[in-house]
Amino acid sequence: MTSLAALTPPCTLVLIFLLLFGSTKPLEIQEVEVPQYKVRGARAELKCRYHLGNATLYSLKWYKGDRQFYQYIPANNVTKNTFIVPGVNVDLKGSNAVSVILRDVELVTSGTYRCEVITEAPLFHTKIGEGNMTVIDLPESAPVLKGAKTSYQLGERVTANCTSPYSKPAATLEWYINDDLVTQPQYLRRYEPQKEPDGLETAILGLTFVTTRNHFPRGEMRLKCVAKIATIYFQSQETSVIETGFLPHTHAEESRHSDHFYFFGEWFGAWG
Structure with a gap:
């Protein structure tokens, strides 16, 4: 006995299928x-x-x-x-x-x-x-800065740590000096995140450098640490330190001019 499929052309079978089961x-x-x-x-x-x-x-x-x-x-x-x-x-x-x-x-x-x-x-x-x-899991606090003193002499070494505690994943940390991102490898001390007992992590990034005149515009230097996680967490902590012995511009000007004096309306240099 011959089947219906054997008697039906292939194109007709396709048409029947479309009519029965709708669009392809x-x-x-x-x-x-x-x-x-x-x-x-x-x-x-x-x-x-x-x-x-x-x-x-x-x-x-x-x-x-x-x-x-x-x-x-x-x-x-x-x-x-x-x-x-x-x-x-x-x-x-x-x-x-x-x-x-x-x-x-x-x-x-x-x-x-x-x-x-x-x-x-x-x-x-x-x-x-x-x-x-x-x-x-966000850090339990803003970054914590440790080690920085309140004042430094020119040529003195700064050593500080930034810590972002208890998060998952560990925060990414960055240091800034006077709003300039620190990228010099010799300035940074990188540490593996600390594993905490509850599975969270603590991130630490160290900063170390020797101060120069450029670090103290107007006698002050600002150190800032920024902690980031992906695109949903951003916190920073900042501290200011001063240059030891810095004299404001006006005091320096007064000191420089103290070697001159006026006498009876005439101007003389100090000691003649």
Whole structure:
């Protein structure tokens, strides 16, 4: 017995398929929005924007790494479900067919997040998009400056440390002298971040140099340390030191002119 497929030209089969199952316009994921950085304890919204064409959504699923933690299946009696993944705390009420809300993010919440969109039978087209999120634990205080004295003589060595305590990841530190970024390697003492018992890190950057006249415009030098983490944390601490024995300009002028005097309306140089 000859089958219908054997008697039907290939082009006719394609036409029948299109009539039965609609347009061949593909499923498309248009955008995946995963916050690049979040502060520990904050709320994070992950979005998966997609275009179904003429198809119908079967499911939207979210994964952290390879572990699924959320699904939305509109045909089910219970459309939304969550699955236990460490560090992933889903706000089920606020989540939907496009986005999933994470509450109280932790350091272990950091990772790669994937959304998977699947269309209904019979094709079950599948598309996947992803993004990375890093959770940051901010330093417990602004940078701390230690070692700098209140005054220095010309030619004296300055030795100071800048510390940014207890963060994850460790802060990036920079020194400035009179608002000029210090880039000379010989001025800087770099240290590996200190590992703290709770998994946080303390960053330290040393500064050492010998003072010159250029360091003391108007008899004062400003030392500043800046701590940064990614694009969401910026704090600085500054101190001012003076040049030992510095005389303000007016005093210097008076001293320089004290070798001259007036006598009966005539001007004489000191000692003739």
